[in-house]
Amino acid sequence: MDFAITDEQAQIKEEVRKFAENEVKPHAKEYDRDEKFPHDIVDEAAKMGLCGATIPIEYGGAGYDALDSVLIAEELFAADPGIALSILATSFGTEAILEYGTDAQKEEYLEPVAAGEAISGAAISEPDTGSDVSSVSTRAEKDGDEWVINGNKMWITNGSVGDFFVTLCKTDPEADGRYNGFSQIIVESERGGFEADKITGKMGIRASDTAELVLDDVRVPEENLVGTEGMGFLQQMQFFDATRTGVAAQGVGIAKGAAERALEYAQEREQF
Known part of the structure; x- marks a missing residue:
């Protein structure tokens, strides 16, 4: 089995990492301290297709697959878990609509989420x-x-x-x-x-x-x-099956961010 990611997936990781560096990290402490939902950052993420990223293209989403979505989660959570979850969870719950909903429900509820115009739960x-x-x-x-x-x-x-x-x-x-x-x-x-x-x-x-x-x-x-x-x-159990790998990716991202920050500190710290 080949565990290497594709060139396209590597590009996705790099673009999300840049977004996290420029839009998430500089504001993370402020939003965490104030316990404030980052509407402005979520709006910018929506423009990149990060809100409802796995929603199919026919409903306005980016159509990313499961592996794409966990790569996105890792990069965002490495920057800040609070803002990362605010972005990725804008489509929380739509998995059930996508899997079991009617065509009318998909049009009414999925499209606004993918466009960054609505938040689900x-x-x-x-x-x-x-x-x-x-x-x-x-x-x-x-x-x-x-x-x-x-x-x-x-x-x-x-x-x-x-x-x-x-x-x-x-x-x-x-x-x-x-x-x-x-x-x-x-x-x-x-x-x-x-x-x-x-x-x-x-x-x-x-x-x-x-x-x-x-x-x-x-x-x-x-x-x-x-x-x-x-x-x-x-149906709810299927929802958990679909989302729990994403939770694991969140943990990997947090660990990655902690390791990166520890390395940065170790390289700049002067002990003697």
Whole structure:
């Protein structure tokens, strides 16, 4: 197996590295200290195709593949994890729409993200439910041609800056089996009953927005259902499969950045 990257991928790495040096590093401390979402830097990243980088070209994205995306993540996270996540997570949650959404959903939600005009999110964890996804209690009930959603979501990336969230809900509490009866539903932040409370004081990655979401009788049209009703848990697992390699790349990037900074310091430090 050949693990060498292509010339095109090497060029992508170099361009992203230059962007990180010029646009990310000079402002990293400011955004981390102020716990402020870097809208201006994200806008510049969108011009380079770094927002929704894996969204297909037909929906306005750069169409990068999985390896391309982890190379991008490594370079950005080596510069600053907070701003890096702010850039790359603008498309968080769109993986489900791309995989299971209708053509109309893809046009409505993917294209603005790829253009840098919208920010998405994935609303999964809850105040008392994190890794055990099958225990989420946020409830979505059908009322005519609408879903009525009630519940709380916690530690949601882009929570107070996002435009829409692919939200995991319990739609059939009577379903047999622990992993059945869940569905993914798109919830726009402009809907009545939607509230976001920004979480501050994080130990790191502070430029990236994190919030608690409160859903109080939020109504969305039935066409906001992503994929198949009742299959949301399995769809969610596919989302994790698609995104966890990216998390690993983030760790590699952070380690790379730390090693580079340690080397720079070791070369300039005068002990005696």
